[in-house]
Amino acid sequence: MRARSIGAAAATGLALVAARDLVQKKHALLRNFPLVGHARYVLETIGPELRQYIVTSNDEERPFSRDQRSWIYASAKGENNYFGFGTDNDIEHIQGHAYVKQRTFAGVLPDLSDPQAALPSAKVLGGPRGRAKSFRPASVINISAMSLGSLSGAAVTALNKGAALAGTMQNTGEGGLSPYHLNGGDLVFQIGTSYFGCRNEDGTFNLDKLKSVVAGAPVKAIEIKLSQGAKPGLGGMLPGVKVTDEIAGIRDIPAGKDCVSPSRHTAFHDVNSMLDFVELLATETGLPVGIKSAVGEMDFWEELATLMERGERGVDFVTVDGGEGGTGAAPLVFADSVSLPFRMGFSRVYGVFAERDLTDDITFIGSGKLGLPENAVVAFALGVDMINVGREAMLSIG
Numbered sequence: 512m513r514a515r516s517i518g519a520a521a522a523t524g525l526a527l528v529a530a531r532d533l534v535q536k537k538h539a540l541l542r543n544f545p546l547v548g549h550a551r552y553v554l555e556t557i558g559p560e561l562r563q564y565i566v567t568s569n570d571e572e573r574p575f576s577r578d579q580r581s582w583i584y585a586s587a588k589g590e591n592n593y594f595g596f597g598t599d600n601d602i603e604h605i606q607g608h609a610y611v612k613q614r615t616f617a618g619v620l621p622d623l624s625d626p627q628a629a630l631p632s633a634k635v636l637g638g639p640r641g642r643a644k645s646f647r648p649a650s651v652i653n654i655s656a657m658s659l660g661s662l663s664g665a666a667v668t669a670l671n672k673g674a675a676l677a678g679t680m681q682n683t684g685e686g687g688l689s690p691y692h693l694n695g696g697d698l699v700f701q702i703g704t705s706y707f708g709c710r711n712e713d714g715t716f717n718l719d720k721l722k723s724v725v726a727g728a729p730v731k732a733i734e735i736k737l738s739q740g741a742k743p744g745l746g747g748m749l750p751g752v753k754v755t756d757e758i759a760g761i762r763d764i765p766a767g768k769d770c771v772s773p774s775r776h777t778a779f780h781d782v783n784s785m786l787d788f789v790e791l792l793a794t795e796t797g798l799p800v801g802i803k804s805a806v807g808e809m810d811f812w813e814e815l816a817t818l819m820e821r822g823e824r825g826v827d828f829v830t831v832d833g834g835e836g837g838t839g840a841a842p843l844v845f846a847d848s849v850s851l852p853f854r855m856g857f858s859r860v861y862g863v864f865a866e867r868d869l870t871d872d873i874t875f876i877g878s879g880k881l882g883l884p885e886n887a888v889v890a891f892a893l894g895v896d897m898i899n900v901g902r903e904a905m906l907s908i909g
Contacts, residue, residue: 570600574835579883580906587907607854609889632874634896636732637799637827639872644797645827646731648897650679652887655878655901656701656736656803658686660749660758660770662905667691669908682899685736685772686749687761688724697729701803703736704773707762716778718795720763725796732828733792735785737776737804738850739832748772782814786824793827801828801874805836806856807849812863820867830899831857833879853879854889861894870894 525546532538532545541548554561569578578594585592602608630651637645654674659667667689674681674696681696683689685703692698702721705714709721725733749758749770759766779785785802793800806812819825833853850856857877864870877895881887882903890898 568599574880575902575906583882583903583906609885611885611888632897634874636874637793640793640799640825640827642793642797642799642827644731645799648680648731650677651891651897652677652882653679653699653876653897653899654681654904655899656682656684656699656734656739657901657905658684659689659691659761660686660753664689664691664757666905666908668694670904671696673904673908680731682734686758687763688728688730689757689761693728697731699732699734700725700728700730701734701736704776705762705764705770706778707764710763712763714773714777718791721792722795725798730798732799732801733796734828734830735776735789735792735800735802737802739803739805739836782811782818786815786818786826789826790824799827799874801826801830801876803830803832805832805834805850806860807851809859809863812860816863816867816869819864819869819872825872828874828876829860830876830878831860833857833877836879836901853877853881853886854893857890857893857895865894 528549529545532541532548535541538548540551570576575583578599582592582594584590600608602610632648632651635645635647638647654670657667657670661684662670668691671681671692671694673679675694679696680699681692682699683692683701685701685705685707687708688698688700700721702709702716706716708724709717711717721733724730751767751769754762754764754766754768754770756766762770764770776785779788789800789802792798804811815826831853832850833856834850835852851859857875861870861875864873874896875894876897876899877890877893878899878901880902881890881895881898882900887898
């Protein structure tokens with residue numbers, strides 16, 4: 512009797528679903544194939560998992576393949592990250608594949624007795640322009656900009672503690688400096704278009720607030736975010752449901768309301784006024800000041816290098832983000848088609864400064880999947896002094 516009741520209830524439920532499929536006007540598939548049409552949506556939902564475990568090879572998935580994820584996970588856990596039986600890549604025919612040419616006899620070998628020892632930067636950040644708080648970074652590998660709000664407090668804490676252990680720097684992201692950033696790791700404070708943590712009520716920049724923020728934390732440098740690889744010149748939004756009282760207090764914004772980041776800065780409007788802004792921040796804080804940008808049209812870089820050639824004003828570092836870099840969310844056309852990939856974009860930017868003999872005056876930082884060794888090797892060969900890693904760091908903390 513009970514089984515009959517359950518069967519009747521199930522049949523009634525299926526009949527109601529079928530009736531709804533026939534009258535709804537959103538999905539033509541369900542109107543033509545009531546009930547069974549749902550199977551397609553189920554398969555589409557689990558399609559990535561099916562391809563991951565059944566269909567794709569170890570190197571087909573994007574943005575990170577199974578081999579790349581395995582290497583990151585093993586490295587993060589201190590486990591064996593070696594691969595046996597040679598490569599499974601078709602290295603003779605892969606377009607853009609990087610070949611590292613080893614030397615038979617090398618010069619003086621570095622001391623590798625301590626596998627945790629950081630590799631210091633070859634340049635003094637802010638040194639060429641005589642910044643009061645110029646310094647030589649302890650590591651050429653640092654943590655890229657990721658804000659509290661896009662990451663949880665626990666994630667930011669884990670990254671900062673990891674930065675302290677590794678002797679690297681963590682970029683705060685444009686979401687401001689939070690208590691979770693204060694767990695021993697050095698910081699790069701990022702200023703975005705909304706000036707979170709250093710803004711007035713109307714969203715304009717507040718210098719006094721910036722000076723207060725950097726004075727009370729281990730901030731080693733300031734980065735002005737112009738754009739990033741997967742979201743150049745687009746701005747952004749943090750939905751109101753994510754704007755908690757805590758995040759609102761850190762960002763100086765109302766709690767519970769959508770938080771919109773404009774697509775452009777209000778503190779400056781062109782290259783000339785941007786350099787004035789850079790010099791203002793450097794003079795008032797003593798810190799090295801740089802910019803972060805994806806690469807599109809080259810007029811900006813040409814003008815920046817031309818003005819810096821005069822020697823009066825200039826940025827201390829340039830962070831070039833490739834179009835393959837990550838972001839919280841962006842329209843598909845931006846993620847896929849807007850801004851140059853790292854190797855192409857950085858080569859063009861570096862060439863602009865090299866033509867004017869300015870490369871020794873700037874620290875070049877690269878980002879965009881450069882946490883993978885083969886990509887990092889190419890970046891350093893192209894002229895990068897340091898790299899920032901983002902998604903690789905996120906994968907390492909789960």
